[in-house]
Amino acid sequence: xxxxxxxxxxxxxxxxxxxxxxxxxxxxxxxxxxxxxxxxxxxxxxxxxxxxxxxxxxxxxxxxxxxxxxxxxxxxxxxxxxxxxxxxxxxxxxxxxxxxxxxxxxxxxxxxxxxxxxxxxxxxxxxxxxxxxxxxxxxxxxxxxxxxxxxxxxxxxxxxxxxxxxxxxxxxxxxxxxxxxxxxxxxxxxxxxxxxxxxxxxxxxxxxxxxxxxxxxxxxxxxxxxxxxxxxxxxxxxxxxxxxxxxxxxxxxxxxxxxxxxxxxxxxxxxxxxxxxxxxxxxxxxxxxxxxxxxxxx
Amino acid sequence: xxxxxxxxxxxxxxxxxxxxxxxxxxxxxxxxxxxxxxxxxxxxxxxxxxxxxxxxxxxxxxxxxxxxxxxxxxxxxxxxxxxxxxxxxxxxxxxxxxxxxxxxxxxxxxxxxxxxxxxxxxxxxxxxxxxxxxxxxxxxxxxxxxxxxxxxxxxxxxxxxxxxxxxxxxxxxxxxxxxxxxxxxxxxxxxxxxxxxxxxxxxxxxxxxxxxxxxxxxxxxxxxxxxxxxxxxxxxxxxxxxxxxxxxxxxxxxxxxxxxxxxxxxxxxxxxxxxxxxxxxxxxxxxxxxxxxxxxxxxxxxxxxxxxxxxxxxxxxxx
Amino acid sequence: xxxxxxxxxxxxxxxxxxxxxxxxxxxxxxxxxxxxxxxxxxxxxxxxxxxxxxxxxxxxxxxxxxxxxxxxxxxxxxxxxxxxxxxxxxxxxxxxxxxxxxxxxxxxxxxxxxxxxxxxxxxxxxxxxxxxxxxxxxxxxxxxxxxxxxxxxxxxxxxxxxxxxxxxxxxxxxxxxxxxxxxxxxxxxxxxxxxxxxxxxxxxxxxxxxxxxxxxxxxxxxxxxxxxxxxxxxxxxxxxxxxxxxxxxxxxxxxxxxxxxxxxxxxxxxxxxxxxxxxxxxxxxxxxxxxxxxxxxxxxxxxxxxxxxxxxxxxxxxxxxxxxxxxxx
Numbered sequence: 039x040x041x042x043x044x045x046x047x048x049x050x051x052x053x054x055x056x057x058x059x060x061x062x063x064x065x066x067x068x069x070x071x072x073x074x075x076x077x078x079x080x081x082x083x084x085x086x087x088x089x090x091x092x093x094x095x096x097x098x099x100x101x102x103x104x105x106x107x108x109x110x111x112x113x114x115x116x117x118x119x120x121x122x123x124x125x126x127x128x129x130x131x132x133x134x135x136x137x138x139x140x141x142x143x144x145x146x147x148x149x150x151x152x153x154x155x156x157x158x159x160x161x162x163x164x165x166x167x168x169x170x171x172x173x174x175x176x177x178x179x180x181x182x183x184x185x186x187x188x189x190x191x192x193x194x195x196x197x198x199x200x201x202x203x204x205x206x207x208x209x210x211x212x213x214x215x216x217x218x219x220x221x222x223x224x225x226x227x228x229x230x231x232x233x234x235x236x237x238x239x240x241x242x243x244x245x246x247x248x249x250x251x252x253x254x255x256x257x258x259x260x261x262x263x264x265x266x267x268x269x270x271x272x273x274x275x276x277x278x279x280x281x282x283x284x285x286x287x288x289x290x291x292x293x294x295x296x297x298x299x300x301x302x303x304x305x306x307x308x309x310x311x312x313x314x315x316x317x318x319x320x321x322x323x324x325x326x327x328x329x330x331x332x333x334x335x336x
Numbered sequence: 337x338x339x340x341x342x343x344x345x346x347x348x349x350x351x352x353x354x355x356x357x358x359x360x361x362x363x364x365x366x367x368x369x370x371x372x373x374x375x376x377x378x379x380x381x382x383x384x385x386x387x388x389x390x391x392x393x394x395x396x397x398x399x400x401x402x403x404x405x406x407x408x409x410x411x412x413x414x415x416x417x418x419x420x421x422x423x424x425x426x427x428x429x430x431x432x433x434x435x436x437x438x439x440x441x442x443x444x445x446x447x448x449x450x451x452x453x454x455x456x457x458x459x460x461x462x463x464x465x466x467x468x469x470x471x472x473x474x475x476x477x478x479x480x481x482x483x484x485x486x487x488x489x490x491x492x493x494x495x496x497x498x499x500x501x502x503x504x505x506x507x508x509x510x511x512x513x514x515x516x517x518x519x520x521x522x523x524x525x526x527x528x529x530x531x532x533x534x535x536x537x538x539x540x541x542x543x544x545x546x547x548x549x550x551x552x553x554x555x556x557x558x559x560x561x562x563x564x565x566x567x568x569x570x571x572x573x574x575x576x577x578x579x580x581x582x583x584x585x586x587x588x589x590x591x592x593x594x595x596x597x598x599x600x601x602x603x604x605x606x607x608x609x610x611x612x613x614x615x616x617x618x619x620x621x622x623x624x625x626x627x628x629x630x631x632x633x634x635x636x637x638x639x640x641x642x643x644x645x646x647x648x649x650x651x652x653x654x655x
Numbered sequence: 656x657x658x659x660x661x662x663x664x665x666x667x668x669x670x671x672x673x674x675x676x677x678x679x680x681x682x683x684x685x686x687x688x689x690x691x692x693x694x695x696x697x698x699x700x701x702x703x704x705x706x707x708x709x710x711x712x713x714x715x716x717x718x719x720x721x722x723x724x725x726x727x728x729x730x731x732x733x734x735x736x737x738x739x740x741x742x743x744x745x746x747x748x749x750x751x752x753x754x755x756x757x758x759x760x761x762x763x764x765x766x767x768x769x770x771x772x773x774x775x776x777x778x779x780x781x782x783x784x785x786x787x788x789x790x791x792x793x794x795x796x797x798x799x800x801x802x803x804x805x806x807x808x809x810x811x812x813x814x815x816x817x818x819x820x821x822x823x824x825x826x827x828x829x830x831x832x833x834x835x836x837x838x839x840x841x842x843x844x845x846x847x848x849x850x851x852x853x854x855x856x857x858x859x860x861x862x863x864x865x866x867x868x869x870x871x872x873x874x875x876x877x878x879x880x881x882x883x884x885x886x887x888x889x890x891x892x893x894x895x896x897x898x899x900x901x902x903x904x905x906x907x908x909x910x911x912x913x914x915x916x917x918x919x920x921x922x923x924x925x926x927x928x929x930x931x932x933x934x935x936x937x938x939x940x941x942x943x944x945x946x947x948x949x950x951x952x953x954x955x956x957x958x959x960x961x962x963x964x965x966x967x968x969x970x971x972x973x974x975x976x977x978x979x980x981x982x983x984x
Contacts, residue, residue, distance in 0.1 A: 174354035179593025189615040307487025314482040552758040561745035
């Protein structure tokens with residue numbers, strides 16, 4: 039793991055150049071897959087916000103007479119066992135995915151950044167305690183830890199968010215820790231310290247801004263993994279419980295009808311994949327545009 | 337060298353102890369009394385009196401202070417006594433012992449496949465940048481990273497199980513009992529377990545390779561008149577494996593994390609399935625030991641990875 | 656002495672986002688058996704690229720687009736860049752050592768592994784003989800306790816020591832030509848002198864011709880028999896070392912010499928830098944590339960294209976309209 043910090047050290051030596059907005063746009067929009075990702079994400083956000091207006095059906099209460107309908111003009115993707123429209127639940131599932139994705143990632147990023155910054159800046163015993171705790175959290179396979187925490191906290195969207203946030207925050211803490219260590223080696227930080235500037239001010243005004251580009255990239259890429267992990271949890275039956283619309287549990291519910299109604303599993307799975315793919319592509323694009331030296335590190 | 341290994345070992349043990357604390361106290365925060373489940377099971381065979389409840393509580397050591405319970409469990413690990421499952425009424429060591437070989441079998445096969453194919457895909461993508469090999473490899477990697485494994489499982493089951501009838505869609509038979517059936521049974525689970533790790537390895541390998549082949553020492557190697565094969569295998573491969581090896585520890589974690597889902601999809605009686613069942617049953621005795629087992633494996637593998645750097649990269653002097 | 660290598664009208668281009676860079680734009684030179692020549696110019700003038708082109712070690716986006724490299728009556732540029740014929744030349748007939756000793760050796764292989772592989776490949780030696788030969792070579796280039804150090808990794812050596820290893824490696828298969836690309840630039844001054852002296856002795860012993868590529872005229876002054884001065888992808892002056900130092904004719908060469916401090920001149924004489932920067936190699940005008948920096952220029956220079964190399968004395972050529980002999984320097 040020391041390897042990682044030295045790699046981070048190399049790219050963070052030069053502070054990011056802010057006035058390169060044009061270069062950023064050129065590199066960012068150059069790749070077709072990034073554009074594709076942006077289109078998918080735009081559709082996702084539209085679906086999440088305007089869900090009630092996009093579909094005439096109720097996502098929670100179905101028409102039992104229409105149970106397990108095959109795809110048709112009335113139900114484009116058919117219906118599930120309770121007669122609920124699959125497309126409608128898919129659109130409402132976008133809400134779940136987006137809310138869980140964003141709230142989790144932002145919570146985890148803030149907590150991880152603070153922990154990593156504090157550990158890196160104060161060093162010594164504080165560093166030891168925080169980083170060993172992070173190592174311990176990272177020792178668990180992420181899904182296992184989330185499963186454990188979700189089981190402890192019980193179901194419900196807010197508990198899924200807490201579980202996933204705890205499971206993902208060590209990643210931010212570790213990157214932030216490495217960045218803090220390397221940035222504060224810079225001469226101007228040493229000078230600030232020598233002049234006796236306030237520690238918290240140095241951290242906020244000097245160290246934090248320098249570590250933003252890699253963090254932004256990490257956040258974007260993590261959004262995808264968090265949505266994937268949430269889907270995994272709801273597939274296992276933990277987290278968002280029926281009748282709430284979550285893509286992972288839709289895949290699970292569809293398993294029983296795989297032979298007769300494969301679309302019940304296939305459609306939500308494809309939705310998960312497209313969204314995760316989109317976040318990854320945009321994340322990669324951001325990384326190359328913000329700082330190509332991050333390639334291979336994040 | 338030795339002092340470095342000892343230091344890393346101590347660090348690993350500390351991390352492991354912190355992990356036991358996390359698991360133990362997380363499980364103790366579970367809503368409800370673990371015994372209620374036990375009681376629920378007994379309910380049909382007659383209700384329990386208060387005295388019986390107390391004796392059960394005593395039997396499972398639940399009447400002691402939490403800290404003491406932790407030390408009891410922790411001490412038990414060294415005596416090989418992991419306690420008795422509340423849900424299965426069986427020795428936890430035995431429960432895990434029966435299931436672990438299955439998870440290990442699937443996990444190891446998947447891990448090897450993921451790394452061999454991942455490294456090969458990334459290697460050829462890197463040295464043939466911009467060709468169709470590169471496009472195929474990069475596309476596969478992008479799919480592998482983003483595909484939900486339970487969905488991949490559904491696709492595989494649909495195509496190879498339900499439509500083509502080539503492979504059984506669930507279950508696990510010991511390879512010593514029926515090797516051919518076992519092979520057919522594990523194909524789909526192994527693909528599901530391996531795909532993510534393979535994708536990450538391929539990606540990392542490709543970028544490492546691209547970085548290495550533009551180094552000065554590769555130009556030196558060309559200037560000596562060496563053929564491309566020698567240059568790639570002798571001069572580039574070892575250098576480009578260094579960052580890939582780092583990922584392997586994480587990759588192993590992914591395999592075991594994936595086992596939780598994949599064993600559920602394919603109804604395989606492994607540790608992953610056991611953990612999911614036990615989490616739902618609030619069987620803390622099983623969950624804490626099972627999690628610890630997986631954590632210990634992941635931590636030891638990371639340790640091996642750290643030490644193996646020395647073999648790959650002589651610049652690391654374990655200072 | 657017989658002519659060994661003759662490079663004719665070599666052109667090497669790099670396709671970049673902003674245009675085609677003609678890094679080497681019609682370079683011709685030759686080297687005789689057991690001769691030492693110097694190729695001198697500022698960084699970016701194409702001197703290294705020209706040498707990498709001879710070895711066909713140019714990788715994308717670079718491309719050799721014209722010229723011939725005649726070596727032992729064969730044109731090397733007709734061979735596939737990484738084909739068997741070219742590989743049989745590299746290391747065995749023409750060897751090369753590079754500027755950065757810190758990065759030119761593979762960090763994860765021992766010196767033995769890197770030094771013996773050429774002997775096994777080109778000289779068909781077995782592992783034991785190759786190892787003995789390698790130790791012998793290390794000994795010759797002045798690595799103390801070579802027998803022990805041979806199993807060390809590059810990071811155990813200092814920069815100067817690594818460059819010695821590179822020289823041993825370059826000479827290991829008795830090549831006809833050794834190309835040394837800025838061999839001493841990355842080293843400190845005392846090491847530079849030792850290394851150059853050692854290199855000269857070694858090539859004499861091995862009867863190898865040596866091409867020293869450098870930006871430092873001082874480096875070649877003592878060792879090279881002839882010197883080529885390069886500017887903006889072309890050779891602007893060539894001749895015997897004595898002639899170049901004694902009677903420089905091209906304004907650029909004259910400028911270069913004025914930048915070198917000399918002990919034999921009276922005190923207080925100023926070093927005169929050449930004003931301006933080397934030209935951008937994209938979309939160069941047909942006129943003399945040195946024109947914007949030249950203090951000798953005449954009307955003809957900006958009206959006519961850059962002249963060909965023309966003889967000013969038997970073995971001395973310049974690419975210039977100005978007869979610098981007539982003007983006092």
